[in-house]
Amino acid sequence: MVAPIVITILAYLHVTSAISWMGASLFFLVVLGPGLRGLSPPASLEFMAKVGGKAVRYFMGSATATIVFGLVLLYVVIDGDFSSLGTAGFGTTISIGFTIGFIAYLDAALLTGRKFTKANKLAIELMKNPPQGPPTELIQLMKEGGQGALIGTVLLFIAAVFMVTAGFPF
Numbered sequence: 001m002v003a004p005i006v007i008t009i010l011a012y013l014h015v016t017s018a019i020s021w022m023g024a025s026l027f028f029l030v031v032l033g034p035g036l037r038g039l040s041p042p043a044s045l046e047f048m049a050k051v052g053g054k055a056v057r058y059f060m061g062s063a064t065a066t067i068v069f070g071l072v073l074l075y076v077v078i079d080g081d082f083s084s085l086g087t088a089g090f091g092t093t094i095s096i097g098f099t100i101g102f103i104a105y106l107d108a109a110l111l112t113g114r115k116f117t118k119a120n121k122l123a124i125e126l127m128k129n130p131p132q133g134p135p136t137e138l139i140q141l142m143k144e145g146g147q148g149a150l151i152g153t154v155l156l157f158i159a160a161v162f163m164v165t166a167g168f169p170f
């Protein structure tokens, strides 16, 4: 049995990372994405070139921390007894929650993160060699990244509902 203080610290780390990930996703969808669409092409190109890479690193860092601390927390909460995940109540609720959380992580790593990383590299290139017409490839990458961000945010909310229900069953 792990000391309660260790469980508390892990819970803080897990919940803080989850808030950082989910909060930034929502901020991106509601404020940053629509705001970017209102900028002039050179301004959004510069933003994507200078901020895009940092944003992807932030998202992947907070997402990875959520999953890693979540898994360690799970291990100590169930005391290493994985058979308890199959039982009704806490077991099934937390299992559904972390499965959806994993899918949100895959969405962040394989879809959203990848598209915005490509958009960031392309924007850096286009800053050096400005395009003649509208940067259609960049616009397409941003659109696909935005769709990934929307899917990820919805999944995060559903995962959070299951996580909180596991802690506070009604």
Ligand code: HEM
Residues within 6 Å of the ligand: 014, 015, 018, 019, 022, 066, 067, 070, 071, 072, 073, 074, 075, 077, 094, 097, 098, 099, 100, 101, 102, 104, 156, 157, 159, 160, 163, 164, 165, 166, 167, 168
């Ligand atoms: C692999 C993925 C994840 C694992 C293994 C995991 C595991 C856990 C565990 C074991 C708890 C403690 C539950 C309890 O003892 O009551 C917890 C709580 C929590 N998790 Fe996760 N989690 C994961 C993903 C996520 C994600 C993606 C979010 C954000 C959307 C999230 C948000 C939370 C929140 C807010 C709590 C606190 C719930 C409460 O105290 O009522 N978790 N998680």
